[in-house]
Amino acid sequence: MTTTVTSSPTALDRHRELNTDKAALEAIRTRIAEAGVQYIYYQAVTVTGRVVGKVVPAKHLLRNAEKGVQMHRTAVSDLQVDRAGNLLGGGVEAAEFTAVPDLDTFAVLPWDTSIGRFFCRLYEPDHRPGVGGQPLATDVRGNLKRLHADFTARTGLELRSGCEPEMTWTGPGLEARHRPGSSPAYHLDHLERYRPIYQKVISYAQALGLDMIEGDYEDPGQLELNWMYDHADRTADRLIVYRQICRQVARELGVTASFMPKPATGMMGNGCHHNLSLWRGDENVLAEPGVQELHLTETGKHALGGILTHAAASMAIMGSTVNSYKRYWDAGQFAPSQINWGMDNKTCTVRLSANGRLEFKLPDAMVNPYLSHAALIASIADGLENRIDPGPAQQGSSYAGELRFDKLPLTLGEALEAFSADQVVKEALGPELAELYSALKADEWARFCGVVTDWEHMMYAEEAP
Numbered sequence: 004m005t006t007t008v009t010s011s012p013t014a015l016d017r018h019r020e021l022n023t024d025k026a027a028l029e030a031i032r033t034r035i036a037e038a039g040v041q042y043i044y045y046q047a048v049t050v051t052g053r054v055v056g057k058v059v060p061a062k063h064l065l066r067n068a069e070k071g072v073q074m075h076r077t078a079v080s081d082l083q084v085d086r087a088g089n090l091l092g093g094g095v096e097a098a099e100f101t102a103v104p105d106l107d108t109f110a111v112l113p114w115d116t117s118i119g120r121f122f123c124r125l126y127e128p129d130h131r132p133g134v135g136g137q138p139l140a141t142d143v144r145g146n147l148k149r150l151h152a153d154f155t156a157r158t159g160l161e162l163r164s165g166c167e168p169e170m171t172w173t174g175p176g177l178e179a180r181h182r183p184g185s186s187p188a189y190h191l192d193h194l195e196r197y198r199p200i201y202q203k204v205i206s207y208a209q210a211l212g213l214d215m216i217e218g219d220y221e222d223p224g225q226l227e228l229n230w231m232y233d234h235a236d237r238t239a240d241r242l243i244v245y246r247q248i249c250r251q252v253a254r255e256l257g258v259t260a261s262f263m264p265k266p267a268t269g270m271m272g273n274g275c276h277h278n279l280s281l282w283r284g285d286e287n288v289l290a291e292p293g294v295q296e297l298h299l300t301e302t303g304k305h306a307l308g309g310i311l312t313h314a315a316a317s318m319a320i321m322g323s324t325v326n327s328y329k330r331y332w333d334a335g336q337f338a339p340s341q342i343n344w345g346m347d348n349k350t351c352t353v354r355l356s357a358n359g360r361l362e363f364k365l366p367d368a369m370v371n372p373y374l375s376h377a378a379l380i381a382s383i384a385d386g387l388e389n390r391i392d393p394g395p396a397q398q399g400s401s402y403a404g405e406l407r408f409d410k411l412p413l414t415l416g417e418a419l420e421a422f423s424a425d426q427v428v429k430e431a432l433g434p435e436l437a438e439l440y441s442a443l444k445a446d447e448w449a450r451f452c453g454v455v456t457d458w459e460h461m462m463y464a465e466e467a468p
């Protein structure tokens with residue numbers, strides 16, 4: 004007698020089944036035909052926030068919707084080698100992964116309508132014994148989707164967020180002009196000089212589904228353009244899209260777009276504040292209906308307590324580069340100096356900017372939004388479960404306040420130490436992703452510590468005897 008073993012469908016099987024929906028595929032084929040799309044990018048986001056992928060002729064849509072595309076496993080870590088020459092994320096012998104498109108992310112690129120794109124989720128290939136078809140543990144986008152869905156299933160809540168993506172533009176005619184001691188912030192004349200930039204960025208963003216709402220000129224070269232808040236998963240995707248748009252606009256206009264957190268000493272850094280709210284259906288649980296004065300509900304306070312408790316450990320994510328920490332050393336430039344919160348207090352790490360909205364100010368312009376939102380969801384969940392008290396709101400400037408929570412790490416090295424000691428934040432990423440992220444960033448820190456800088460030459464080259 005022959006026994007047939009029937010295995011359960013894998014996560015990859017279920018995604019493929021979704022992607023064979025005839026109505027969804029036909030809608031995409033119609034858009035391809037109407038726009039004249041000839042090529043499609045199948046793109047994923049790496050551990051550091053880089054976009055990687057493949058280009059495929061559009062006529063192969065049905066094949067790729069089901070089978071996806073294959074990439075080497077170490078693509079998720081930018082094919083980065085450590086200082087010893089070892090390829091991080093599995094080595095040269097590592098298996099490939101399968102990238103399968105999310106059909107609802109299809110879009111036509113407005114700057115070249117012959118090209119479309121999908122965001123993909125990543126899986127172990129079918130043939131791998133024991134793990135074939137499982138989600139790839141180092142897929143930052145897939146990890147956020149799973150973590151957020153689990154959080155909602157357990158609590159009935161979803162995290163909604165909006166980002167403030169500050170960045171620096173440089174090029175002919177973009178130089179700031181202002182008298183000594185003043186600032187060009189909000190100066191409409193400077194905004195006018197950037198008119199070709201913001202018009203193209205907003206136009207492309209709207210075409211790609213971002214509901215653009217406002218923007219301003221904030222510091223020499225610094226422009227911030229915002230879009231409407233939404234479910235955190237969608238906000239993370241949109242931040243990646245926004246960065247891609249800015250790169251394209253820079254190419255078209257012959258200027259430079261930089262997301263470097265601290266472009267120069269004495270300038271404000273480029274932050275990416277996350278504005279957060281928690282929703283149960285149509286109810287924002289951070290605020291009491293009808294109460295006008297600034298306040299937080301008990302649920303909101305516990306969520307805030309979790310965010311503050313794990314803020315130091317999450318800094319390795321929120322400030323992910325060596326350069327990130329220059330924002331905190333350059334005093335008087337509006338960056339937080341300690342972990343605290345306040346009522347409409349811009350010196351605090353978390354500001355209750357309006358009823359129902361917490362502004363989290365640690366993330367900078369190079370933050371990986373899938374990791375930042377994962378860390379925030381885990382921190383909030385811990386705060387709710389353990390009813391963590393955030394303490395009283397900071398009164399007055401934080402630069403003279405008392406220390407209630409852990410100290411703010413002031414180097415990437417310190418941040419990695421705090422990250423390694425916090426199980427809540429590490430578990431938000433999972434063991435394999437947390438280990439890979441730590442390895443990438445520890446290597447970055449080691450490389451920096453071994454580099455001789457211009458500052459050292461200025462200080463020491465001819466100092467002795």
